[in-house]
Amino acid sequence: MALDKNPKSFTKITLDEGEMPTQWYNIIPDLPSPPPPPLHPGTLQPVGPDDLAPLFPMDLILQEVSSESYIDIPGEVLDIYRQWRPSPLYRARGLEKALGTPARIYYKYEGVSPAGSHKANTSVPQAYYNKKAGKKKITTETGAGQWGTALSYACSLFGLECEIWQVGGSFDSKPYRRLMMEVFGAKVHRSPSNVTEAGRRLGADPKNFSGSLGIAISEAVEIAAQDPDAAYALGSVLNHVLLHQTIIGEEALRQFAKIEETPTLLVGCTGGGSNFAGLSFPFIREKLKGKMNPEIRAVEPASCPSLTRGKYAYDFGDTAGMTPLMKMHTLGHDFIPDPIHAGGLRYHGMSPLISHIYELGLMTASAVQQTECFEAAIKFARTEGIVPAPEPTHAIAIAIREALEAKKTGEEKVILTALCGHGHFDLAAYDQFLRGDMKDSVLKDSDFESALAALPRV
16 A cells, blocks of 8 residues: 555654664764864863863764764664664644644654663763773763763663762752662762762852752763773763764654655754754754755753853853863853753753854754743643653743744644653652742843853953
């Protein structure tokens, strides 16, 4: 029987295992201009491979600076990916019906991974390359716990030790995230901790009690730099991390081609940027080639609005100032966001590559308050049957806004978003929302002044 390619006839669009992409996509060669290089904080000269060698294996460093458009995915990584990839693309029929919208809404669901989120797309190759380099241990930070869960899972597959600093606010409110990391074999600390010099120094200031991704990064980097058998792994922000996530968008392109459909709006949540980049970069490539013209929009929390209210400047990637300087949209490495429920988006800066693409005008950005996000999440859960993690609810909120606008105007919209993980360990946040106790953060420009004033002078 012939395949009916009318998108109205589809709810779930799948790919066969043999249709899974076998290469990651590097967007940098296709951009009109390259992003500014990271700088050594002492010399202010561009960082070279030797500067990164104490933290990362050479294979990842070469991916970080690669000028190749496509990088082959190692066979051992592909074998593990096949446990959950290709991931499904769903048509949100229940949500569309509840909204009464003519818009067609699709979501690429990454919660099917063993770790429950998109983070496994990069944790597996990072663990693989570290094992290949002879490392015995990986250190990292985690916000909401999705990245820590994914890395501990990957380390368990390759026989590596895993030590994690979990942001204090998340550690306190999400004990089951910590327990899942420990089930996979990781050692987990509340950050700021007493284990590191950075943690002790920063933890002495009461304003840092709830922690931040910047502080947790400082702690993990400190330990990795002191141990020749250890390496550091980052779950977002850096080029090689975003590279690994592009399998999401590459699959989505193939799934849309199957039903001869093209998105007019692609929307994803952004904290450090890996989920958004993974979905959007292959579509930006097609847009640059003139094959399609979707609006590409990043959505961030109003309580940590690096793209929409930050400054495009060189800044440290961590709070203690131990990393290279990266040119990015930043609120200042000293900025401590409110302990919102979307812990994975509580990062003071945006990926340098996404920041550069934003400066080039190839994408737009919005900021959303968390109560609107959870209103959207409840509507999504009750119509689609999936409880989203707090992070992707930001994109769902904008998708709903746009779908309701299409209802008013009659405009034909095809909306694509990435549902980057499930919220099964985030139910305390849902409980707070349902009880009416959730509050929004209203930030004034003065709230950013001191952190922005402390930016490095470059």
